[in-house]
Amino acid sequence: xxxKLELVAIPVADQDMAKTFYVDTFGFDLLVDHRAGPDFxxxxxxxxxxxCAVALMRNPESAGTLxxxxxxxxxxxxxxxxxxxxxxxxxALIHFVEGRPEPGPDPQRQDYNSFFELQDPDGNGWMIxxxxxxx
Numbered sequence: 001x002x003x004k005l006e007l008v009a010i011p012v013a014d015q016d017m018a019k020t021f022y023v024d025t026f027g028f029d030l031l032v033d034h035r036a037g038p039d040f041x042x043x044x045x046x047x048x049x050x051x052c053a054v055a056l057m058r059n060p061e062s063a064g065t066l067x068x069x070x071x072x073x074x075x076x077x078x079x080x081x082x083x084x085x086x087x088x089x090x091x092a093l094i095h096f097v098e099g100r101p102e103p104g105p106d107p108q109r110q111d112y113n114s115f116f117e118l119q120d121p122d123g124n125g126w127m128i129x130x131x132x133x134x135x
Contacts, residue, residue: 005052007044010066011059012122018056019043021121025086028054047071064123076105076114076130083118083128090128091117109133 012018022028028045031053035041046053050071073079076093083090093116095106105114114130 007053007055008066008069009055009057010069010120010124011062011064012056012120012124013058013060013063014121015041015043015056015058017121019045022054022056025088026083026120027086064119067125068127069125070127070129072129072131074130074132074134076116076128076133079128079130080116088118105130109135 010018019030019033022045023030026047028047030043031046032042032044034043041058043056044053045056054069080090080093093104093114094101095104095114096102109130111131111133112129114133116128118126118128120126
């Protein structure tokens with residue numbers, strides 16, 4: 001039996017602000033924006049090419065507490081450049097040598113060893129990671 005991760009809930013303070021960031025700035029696809037009464041709204045977005053979506057759920061008390069979400073890209077430099085052009089302020093591009101962070105991408109472009117971080121407007125943390133680089 002396959003077990004597939006389909007949805008991760010992200011706590012946000014302001015759903016409209018989060019939707020604008022994730023769709024217009026981060027570049028996610030809007031899947032659902034549904035209201036069920038004045039106090040319940042579901043916004044689901046998905047990174048391009050991903051089978052897993054995220055739900056931007058209003059939860060001001062927990063907004064910004066979700067950390068360590070990983071996105072995988074095949075060209076870390078291009079991904080970072082695209083996000084900067086969209087107005088995202090990502091962290092520095094790093095790789096690891098014997099457990100220590102070093103600046104820039106992995107010189108051999110080894111899978112799972114080049115990263116940068118970013119945060120959404122609420123402070124929820126994402127890690128962008130390179131896998132499958134092809135020069």
